[in-house]
Amino acid sequence: MRERYEIRVRGRLGPLLRRILGDLRIRALPRHSAIRGRLSAADLDRLLDRLDRYGVELVQLRSIATECPPRATGDRSVAAVPEGSRGEA
Numbered sequence: 001m002r003e004r005y006e007i008r009v010r011g012r013l014g015p016l017l018r019r020i021l022g023d024l025r026i027r028a029l030p031r032h033s034a035i036r037g038r039l040s041a042a043d044l045d046r047l048l049d050r051l052d053r054y055g056v057e058l059v060q061l062r063s064i065a066t067e068c069p070p071r072a073t074g075d076r077s078v079a080a081v082p083e084g085s086r087g088e089a
Contacts (some may be wrong), residue, residue, distance in 0.1 A: 001036040004064040006040060006070040007047070009033050019046075032059055 013033045018026055024037035024047075039047065051058065 002040050002043075004038050005036065005044060006060075006062050006064055007035040007051075007058065008060040008084070009035065009051065013056070017056070020050065039076055 008029075010032060010071060012028050013021075013026060013035075024035050027034045027036070035047075035089070048061075
C-alpha cells in the first residue's frame with residue numbers, strides 16, 4: 001500500500017538529487033527542502049537510504065493523511081447534550 005509522505009531535509013537539493021527523486025514533488029523552504037509523494041514502505045526505505053548515502057540530513061518524516069470530506073451536521077458521532085443537562089442551575 002502506498003501512503004503520502006512529506007520528508008523534510010536540511011538545505012536545498014541540487015539538480016542531481018532532484019533528478020534522482022523523479023516524480024516526487026520538491027519544494028524549497030528557507031532552511032529546508034520538502035519532498036512529497038506517494039511511496040510504498042519499500043520505496044520509502046530506498047529513498048531514505050539514498051538520501052543518507054548522499055549525505056542529506058533528515059529533519060522530519062511524516063505521513064500525510066488523506067483528507068476526509070466534512071461530516072454532515074446530523075452525524076451520530078457527535079453526541080448531543082440534552083436540554084437541561086448542561087449543568088445549568
